[in-house]
Amino acid sequence: MPTDMLAPRMRGVRPSPTAEISDKARALAAAGHAVINLGEGELDFDTPVHVKEAGIEAIRRGETKYTAVAGTAALKAAIRAKLHTENGLLYEDAEIIAGAGAKQLIFNALLATVAAGDEVIVAAPYWVSYPDMVALAEGTVRVVPCREADGWTLRPDALEAAITPRTRWVVLNSPNNPTGAVMSRSDLQALADVLLRHPRVLVLADDIYEHTRHGPAFVTIAEVEPRLKSRTLTVNGVSKTYSMTGWRIGYAAGPAWLIAAMQTLQSQSTSNPSSISQAAAIAALEGGTAFMSEWLALLAERRDLLLAAIDRTPGLACSVPDGAFYAFVNCQGVIGRRTPAGETIRSDLDFAAYLLEEAHVAVIHGAAFGASPYVRIAYAVDLAILREACARIERACAKLMAAGTA
Ligand SMILES: Cc1ncc(COP(=O)(O)O)c(C=O)c1O
Known part of the structure; x- marks a missing residue:
């Protein structure tokens, strides 16, 4: 790419890391792996029906x-x-x-x-x-x-x-x-x-x-x-x-x-x-936010499931998040550990890469948010999917602990 043709203001601007991880997850999925993406900042709930209908009506009325x-x-x-x-x-x-x-x-x-x-x-x-x-x-x-x-x-x-x-x-x-x-x-x-x-x-x-x-x-x-x-x-x-x-x-x-x-x-x-x-x-x-109580109940259930799993997982710890739909998980306990392939986890970026490769679970490394060593796990997915992701993370971390320190 002729980078000399780019404006100086582009220097140092990174593409969104969340989009980057999602692209990697999509590529793994396209290669036939059952990837679970907990990197995306997006709820899995459908847009409420009355809102979708209002959009459709606007098209019909010619508001185009x-x-x-x-x-x-x-x-x-x-x-x-x-x-x-x-x-x-x-x-x-x-x-x-x-x-x-x-x-x-x-x-x-x-x-x-x-x-x-x-x-x-x-x-x-x-x-x-x-x-x-x-x-x-x-x-x-x-x-x-x-x-x-x-x-x-x-x-x-x-x-x-x-x-x-x-x-x-x-x-x-x-x-x-x-x-x-x-x-x-x-x-x-x-x-x-x-x-x-x-x-x-x-x-x-x-x-x-x-x-x-x-x-x-x-x-x-x-x-x-x-x-x-x-x-x-x-x-x-x-x-x-x-x-x-x-x-x-x-x-x-x-x-x-x-x-x-x-x-x-x-x-x-x-x-x-x-x-x-x-x-x-x-x-x-x-239209009000009455529908939200159902969503929030589901989110609370997912959050609690994730926190309980983190609690059980060797090397990970997390304080209780009161809002949004993310857990910001401390992964200090896995830093310095060796993967089954013999590579050392030196940073939260290494850990996120390991989870994607080993467990096919996408999360975002804390460094992208200016805080290490952490990973952000979005619990915006269905409970069954989240349960499976938690089990995979637990197994992947157990392997790190079994393989020992570098
Ligand atoms: C903190 C924060 N602000 C703003 C946004 C952007 O939201 P929007 O979809 O309205 O552009 C996001 C989206 O992830 C966010 O996390």
Whole structure:
């Protein structure tokens, strides 16, 4: 490939590791292996029927043309109502934008505001895309490590120490991908107290897993500290809550100047998100979340099955994730162990590769999320499949223990 023809901004940008693992898993499956993919950040539930019907109806009504770049008036009204009733946040239409997924909106927000040398604070473990998006915007990521012993939450003193005159954003993500940690009101208030002392820092609240929780209440920082609302971008979407990853609808609410800049970027790149998906998203947002209790019960059952299996598996340990659908599993106990083929597991990447080759189970190495030695296991698959995956992981780890240390 003529890499000298690529723009300098492409240097250091990695392809999404989750997509990469999925490609490898697909290749193994195509070669005839029964691969179980626990790498994907996607629920196996079908999109609710009333949402699918709304999409079909939109096609029948002829809603198949361009819409306003930031979304139809009807979708904006549904987003406004959602943010008001569920999060106690009031926004005008000019403060709301819909896009092709939360991912596009986060990317556009960063691209619109981050200049070369500007810093973006990201707590680790982080969603894999934040650092690469910052890099594409030619900014600098300041990774602030969080500790499992602190429940994976960002400590206010660590946030304070990371802020410099070049800090443009701090990115918050709760419930968290990959740890499942959910920030409490007091966690957020402590961070807000720090941020109030730094009036030029913008706050990005990535709330995409808001409804995928097992217990703790959800709050978002603009609600906890209204004085931050004028510099907070609250990002959410229908991908996870309604199992609509393929429909590509996310939304963001924040100060009008920022939303206008994001809209300008969108108008010159992708234009409006799919008109059909917008109609479906309205049905999702207006149809309530009653169906979620069944999904959450299933997810809790899967989570508990996975945690019990991890507990039994030599070399692995995991704290209880309160949200999302991931377990962030400590694999320190297998580092330095030898595989039956005589290779040494030196890192979480080696361990993930071993699980894929030996057990045909795909998981994502912690280094991709900025924390080692861990692997992220998504429990977004059917209970029977998960049970089989757990048994395979257990057997593969037992083999490592039997083969001894390097
Ligand atoms: C933390 C986090 N934010 C944002 C997204 C993007 O979601 P969307 O499908 O709306 O682009 C994901 C998807 O995996 C995610 O894990």
